[in-house]
Amino acid sequence: MGMGRNLSRRKTVLKCRRRERRKRGRIIPLETLMLKRITLTIFLFALIQTVFAQTSAGGNLPAGFKLPIQDIGGPLLHSIPIPDDPMIQHYINEYSRESGQKTMSAILQRGAPYLGFIYNSLLEAGMPAELMYLPAVESGFRAWALSRSGASGFWQFMMNSISPYDIVVNEWQDDRRDFWKATGAALSKLRFNYERTGSWPLAVAAYNCGLGRVERAVAAAGTTDYIELFNQGYIPRETRNYVPKFFAFAHIAGYAAIHEVSSAAVFNTASAQNSAGWEQIELNQAVNLVILASKAGIPVPLLHEANAELRHGITPPAVNGYFLKVPSGYSDNVRKVLENTEEPLMRFYIHEIQGGDTLYALSRHFGVSVSMIEMYNPAVDARALRSGQKIIIPALKETGPFRSDYNAPERWNFSLAYTIKAGDSLWSISRAFNTSVEEIAFNNGMRTDETLKVGLIIQVPREN
Incomplete structure (x- = not known):
């Protein structure tokens, strides 16, 4: 009997000790943990929506409040x-497929x-961070993207929308x-x-189909x-797909890791806020990007x-002014090269x-435009070459020296008088006399785009 009572007492003591250890070690049932996490997520989601609704309406954040960082973990906050x-879920499903994951990884x-530059620009403007992914839908982040309708660049600006x-x-x-520049404009x-x-959904829709239409x-x-x-x-089908596609992307x-998008493509907002980013360097000389990079x-x-706007890989003449964009990590190297006046960069x-x-x-031989030659040779008169x-000509391509096949005494003798008639142009006259517009203009001291007046007498070639 005594042994039985002692054994029963020991069991009771052990149970009490286990209960105390569970409390000290925070051993909480899984169901309780899940319920608490769901409750916290709902609370945070409601909080973030309220805060952004306040700031979007022009209000201020509560004192000491910091926006949570959207990243690969934590509750889903937007x-x-x-x-x-339902179209948003459709595109989430599409992007979640293996092919969609590969496409998203490549775009990111x-x-x-x-992305860091766009993200920080949005923060400075007090705008939603999700908008940094709009170029993904617009152009797939292709710098030289050109649509069938003529829209160009990351943000796909049309020529008729750049004036402001x-x-x-x-x-x-x-x-x-x-x-x-395009990010600031967008x-x-x-x-x-x-x-x-x-409404931000309508603002995004208007970016696609036009504000007036919306x-x-x-x-x-x-x-x-x-x-x-x-x-x-009232809204075109393209825009109906465009808006959900943006939200899904x-x-x-x-939350790329949750959806198994390549970890190499995951954007980290914390590092973006602290990243060195890009710098603009004002140039006082023309620069060939290949020479400068090397x-x-x-x-x-x-x-x-980074400077995809340059059509020929060279910056405009210094008189035009140009800001070169370089990664901050290379800015000191670039400045040192630019300061060395003995090193030609063009x-x-x-x-x-x-x-x-x-x-x-x-211009035809060297692959440049006439106006480009004139810009680098301001003292040259195209109508009175001596x-x-x-003259200097920008080297946009490798080519040999120019040799004119023109020999006036042997080929043409501009001694035949011709009277301009209605409907005449330098092009039609050059065709009639087997010469070129440039040759007629050169031999008559005219511009190639000059308007011809009826009755004007010019010299045209008389074949030998």
């Missing part, structure tokens, strides 16, 4: 409330050098491919869309629900893509004018 749209890897922004398009550059456009519509749709339908706008036929990219130790493809051909030479013929005169 700064733009995701619409209740192409965008990796620029600092975007230059000329024979030297197409700033629609300038990731720095964010301004998106912000304006949001201010007019009061505003007319809202006015006609009496609703700001883009799904309903489409169902009533942003959701998966924000001297500064920058990979040539990286420098070319190659030119030097050509001595011979009888019969024209800027047009030289034999022995020396």
Whole structure:
């Protein structure tokens, strides 16, 4: 009996000790843990939606409040409330397939050098971070992307939409491919869309199909629900797919590890906020990107893509002014190279004018435009080239010296008078007399684009 009582007492003591150890070791049942996590997620989700609704409406964050970092772990938080749209889930499923994962990984890897810049630009503008993935849907982060309708660059600007922004398009550059300028312009456009519509889904829709069309749709339908706008036929099918595709891409990219997107492509917001990023360096000379990259130790493809707006891989003449974009890690090297005036960063051909030479013929041979030659030779008059005169021509390609096949005494004798008639042009006259527009203009002291007046007498060649 005594032994039995002692054994029973020992068992009771052991149970109490186990209970105390479980409390000290925080051994909590799995069901309880899951319930607490779900409750916390719901609370945080509601909190973030409230905060962003407040800031989007122009309010301020509570004192000491910091936005949670969207990354590969933690609760699924979004700064733009995701619409209740089955099409979004459709595209999430598409991107979650093996082929979709490969596509997303490739896009994110192409965008990796620029996502930090776009992300920080959005933070400075007080705009939702998810918008940094809009170029993924627009262009797949291809710097030289050109759509069938003529839209160009990461953000796919059309020529008719660049006028409000600092975007230059000329024979030297197409700033629609300038990731720095185009990002600033795109964010301004998106912000304006949001201010007019009061809805980020509609702001994104307007970026695709135009703000005017969205505003007319809202006015006609009496609703700001883009799904309903489409169902009533006010929003085009392309935009109906565009908006859900963006939300699906942003959701998966924000939590790439969960969706098994390549870890190499995962964007880390914490590192982006602290990354060195990019710098702009103002140039006071023309620069060939290949020469500069080799001297500064920058990979040539990286420098070319960062300055994809340059049509020929050379910067405009210094009189135009140009800001070169370089990764911050290479900026000191670039500045040292630029400060060394003994190191040429541009190659030119030097050509001595011979009888019969024209800027047009030289431009065809050296692969440059006439205006480009004129820009580097401001003292040269194309209508009055002199034999022995020396000009410089940008070396955009490897080619041999120019040799004119023009020999006036042997081929042409511009001694025949011709009176201009209605409908005449230099082109039609050159065809009639088996010569060229440039030759007629050269021998008559005219411009190649000069308007001909009826009754004007010019000299044309008389064949020997």
